[in-house]
Amino acid sequence: MIASAPGKIILFGEHAVVYGRHAIVSAINLRCRVKVRRAREFKIKSQIGVTGLDFRVHPYVSFAVKRFGEVFNLSGAQIEIESDIPIGSGLGSSGAVIVATIKALSAEFGIEMSREEIFEMAKQVEIDVQGRASGIDPFISTYGGAWLFPERRELNVPFEFFVINMGRRSTAEMVSKVAVLKKQHPEITEKIFDAIDRISIEASRNMGDKETIKRLISINQSLLRAIGVSTPEIDRVIAELERRGLNAKITGAGGGGCLFGILEGVIPENSIVVRCGEEGVRIEDE
Missing domain, CATH: 3.30.230.10 (Ribosomal Protein S5; domain 2)
Structure with missing residues (x-):
């Protein structure tokens, strides 16, 4: 089968x-x-x-x-x-x-x-x-x-997204890295997790509003950078996309993996398009 x-x-x-x-x-x-x-x-x-x-x-x-x-x-x-x-x-x-x-x-x-x-x-x-x-x-x-x-709670996601693969990474390694940071700086990491929590809730209430979702993508990426799961290469690619008016963030554990953003017009180089x-x-x- x-x-x-x-x-x-x-x-x-x-x-x-x-x-x-x-x-x-x-x-x-x-x-x-x-x-x-x-x-x-x-x-x-x-x-x-x-x-x-x-x-x-x-x-x-x-x-x-x-x-x-x-x-x-x-x-x-x-x-x-x-x-x-x-x-x-x-x-x-x-x-x-x-x-x-x-x-x-x-x-x-x-x-x-x-x-x-x-x-x-x-x-x-x-x-x-x-x-x-x-x-x-x-x-x-x-x-x-x-x-x-x-x-x-089931949602409707009305957008297509571009996805850029930044290369393989280990989920277990990234999860462990964040766990170590949380142990070292518990009050700081808990506040960051709280902020990410509010982003997810706000996004769920505004999923049809493209501009709001784009802003939340950028804020969420900044918080992921703060907990150490971004990389200089990821930051460089995101900065280049932002110069072109595209907001992007890590999806998944980070340290590599994929970036995504809302598809608007031309598909960015080396990316694929996904439907939700x-x-x-x-x-x-x-």
Whole structure:
């Protein structure tokens, strides 16, 4: 069976959401497809390489298989992964592959799982790999749409966005970096998280107002820079975009990954265009 799940874009609230604040996140029109076939042993094939269960090379898929196997009897499977989502880009490649793997496994082995059960298992896998996680990525990959978290209020995002990939980075590293800063300067970081929280709430109330959203994008980026998840290269690209009248910010953990802004007229060089509110995990035709 083949299952696919969408990537995601965090519009506002990354890092702060890990500490209980609000975030706005949407599924996008980039998908990961996972094909599962019954087999005597485990084999995982992706653009990274070909392995058995390997918690270093294929950590997200391997932990997904492990968690699935703890609930349902599983002796072997051949798993093939194809994805439109750049790895390590902040666009939810890990959440999408976890969710698509669980969905494909359940379909291939004839096991009924609700969306909530898929999400809960996928969230645990994310924690297995990263140590700490908000659960937003697997939620979006499971349910699709665009949402305000943590209350799970669905939103309409009427804009298309340009996305520029700044290169791979480690989510776990960035999450750990922010955790260290919070431990060193708790009062300061909590105030920054509070400010990011207010941005997410205000954005949710003004999602149809392009100029307001553009201003909030810039403010949110400045706060992400303050907690150390921007880089000189990211700052340079954003400054160049601002000279052209385009507001942009990090989406995801930072330290690389992707930048985004509202698409207005000409598409910036080396960028792709994404749509929001896409469908969640689904079974694909063979």
